[in-house]
Amino acid sequence: MSKHRVSRRQFLNYTLTGVGGFMAAGMLMPMLRFAVDPVLEAAAGENFVATKQKVDDLTNKPVRLDFSYKQKDAWYESEVTDTAWVYKNDEGKIVALSPVCKHLGCTVDWNTDKEHPNQFFCPCHFGRYTKDGMNVKGTPPLKPLDMYDFKVKDGILHLGSAVPHKEA
Amino acid sequence: MKLLPKDIEMFEQAREHIDTIIVPLAGIDFGTNMKQYARMNEFLTILASEIERQFKGRIILLPALSYIASLDTESRKQTALEWKVNFLNEGFKHVFFVTCDSDWKAVEKDFDQSLIWVPAIPLEGLDDSYKRQMMDEQVRQISNIFSQKWQQAK
Numbered sequence: 487m488s489k490h491r492v493s494r495r496q497f498l499n500y501t502l503t504g505v506g507g508f509m510a511a512g513m514l515m516p517m518l519r520f521a522v523d524p525v526l527e528a529a530a531g532e533n534f535v536a537t538k539q540k541v542d543d544l545t546n547k548p549v550r551l552d553f554s555y556k557q558k559d560a561w562y563e564s565e566v567t568d569t570a571w572v573y574k575n576d577e578g579k580i581v582a583l584s585p586v587c588k589h590l591g592c593t594v595d596w597n598t599d600k601e602h603p604n605q606f607f608c609p610c611h612f613g614r615y616t617k618d619g620m621n622v623k624g625t626p627p628l629k630p631l632d633m634y635d636f637k638v639k640d641g642i643l644h645l646g647s648a649v650p651h652k653e654a
Numbered sequence: 655m656k657l658l659p660k661d662i663e664m665f666e667q668a669r670e671h672i673d674t675i676i677v678p679l680a681g682i683d684f685g686t687n688m689k690q691y692a693r694m695n696e697f698l699t700i701l702a703s704e705i706e707r708q709f710k711g712r713i714i715l716l717p718a719l720s721y722i723a724s725l726d727t728e729s730r731k732q733t734a735l736e737w738k739v740n741f742l743n744e745g746f747k748h749v750f751f752v753t754c755d756s757d758w759k760a761v762e763k764d765f766d767q768s769l770i771w772v773p774a775i776p777l778e779g780l781d782d783s784y785k786r787q788m789m790d791e792q793v794r795q796i797s798n799i800f801s802q803k804w805q806q807a808k
Contacts, residue, residue, distance in 0.1 A: 552786065567786070590668055590711025591655075609801050610712035611671055626671075 534637055534644035539572060541638050544580060548573040548596045548606075548617070551582075553645055570634050570645055571596060571606070575618065583619045584632035584648040594631070606631065619651055656706060656715050665714070674713040674800070675741045678702045679734065679753035681723035691723055694754035697774035702752060704793045709800065723755065731761050738768065748803055752796070767803075770796060 492500075537553045554567040571583045571594075583606070585593045592610040599607040599614065605622065606615040614622040619631035635646030655661035655672070665672055678698050683691045698718070706715040719737065721730040738749045751758075751765065754774035762769050772792060777785055 587711060590664065590671055592711040593708045608711075609797060609804075610709055 534635075534639075534646045536639075537570075537643050537645055539643045541580065541641055541643055544572060544574045544643075546574055546576070548583075550585075550596070551643075551645075568645075569593070572643065573617075580636060580638075580643070581618065582634035582636045582643075582645060584634060586632065586648075587613055587627060588621065588629040588631065589613050589627040655710055655713070657717065661714075668711075672712055672714060673745075673747040674709070674804075675746050675749045676702065676705060676713050676715045677734070677737060677749065677751050678716075678718040679730075679751050679755065679758060680718040680720045681755045681757070682720055683723040685724060687723065691755075693776055693778075694774040696777060697772075698752065698754050700777075700789060701772065701792060701796075704789055705752070705796060708793055708797060712804075713800075719751075723757070727757055727761060731764060735764065738765075747807060748800075750800070770799060772796070 533555070535553050535555045537551050539549070539551050548571040551570045551572050552567050553570070554565050557564055557566045569585045571585055573581055575581050585595075585606075587594050587608040587610070589608065589611055592608050594606040594608045594613070594615065596606055597604055598609070599605065599612075602614055602622075604617060606617075606619070608614070608627070611626045613625045613627040615627065615631055616622060619633065621627040621630050630651035632648040633651055634648050637644050637646070655665060680695050680698055681691050702715055702718075706713065719730075719734060721733075734751055738751075741749045749768055751769045752772065753769070754772055756771065756773075758769055759771055762771070775788060780788075
């Protein structure tokens with residue numbers, strides 16, 4: 487027992503190193519966290535908004551999905567509601583289309599034109615899109631419908647921002 | 655589209671596609687019906703902006719034509735009809751007035767089917783999703799009126 491006596495000098499050394507170490511760590515940790523933060527942020531990506539749609543309930547028939555999020559516009563914060571047409575295509579992949587007509591920005595509807603069933607139809611200038619969102623030649627729109635970025639989390643569909651159609 | 659600089663830029667580029675004007679008719683009252691008119695106003699504002707969202711590329715939604723509800727109906731009717739004539743002269747093919755105020759029903763025939771009266775449903779205390787669903791239903795019905803008119807004119 488007496489062989490391992492800790493001298494006063496050793497004791498002070500140990501405690502000072504220990505306390506100093508904690509102090510240094512306390513200063514460095516937040517700095518490190520700030521430095522790493524942008525990387526983590528990028529990994530989280532853009533904002534996805536949860537919808538009420540369960541992925542398992544989706545069929546090959548497009549359903550209208552409303553989802554809302556907060557938008558700040560100068561001094562006015564408002565709740566914006568966007569709509570998406572969502573379905574599973576023949577390969578079972580989820581397709582989320584923006585309902586905004588590429589002609590002049592009206593809202594397209596699914597399967598409302600009796601002469602052209604199973605197409606997206608714009609009531610304003612009779613523009614049409616096939617189910618995959620491609621514009622029908624000879625109708626006013628010149629571009630296919632935008633698509634939403636999406637991801638699935640806990641079986642619930644989350645929608646991101648609208649991007650130009652990928653097959654265009 | 656609305657009367658906003660951004661939308662008007664689009665309008666100038668695609669003028670031949672935009673042939674319809676929508677004017678909300680909003681009453682103002684500070685008497686016993688104050689709350690009732692406020693309710694109509696809330697409903698009408700939401701309804702009009704939803705219609706605008708649906709038909710953005712073919713209609714222009716104007717600021718509401720407001721009037722004092724207790725004053726006589728003749729002068730406001732004249733104003734509305736003057737607006738209509740003016741817009742038709744500007745080259746627009748359709749002018750629709752949308753209102754929740756039942757006073758207008760009495761003069762409906764002077765408007766030649768361009769007056770759309772919708773009863774205001776109280777929105778206070780309603781669940782958000784239910785509210786939205788109800789509005790969609792209303793917009794859908796009004797859409798039919800527009801579609802019919804547009805089909806006729808085609």
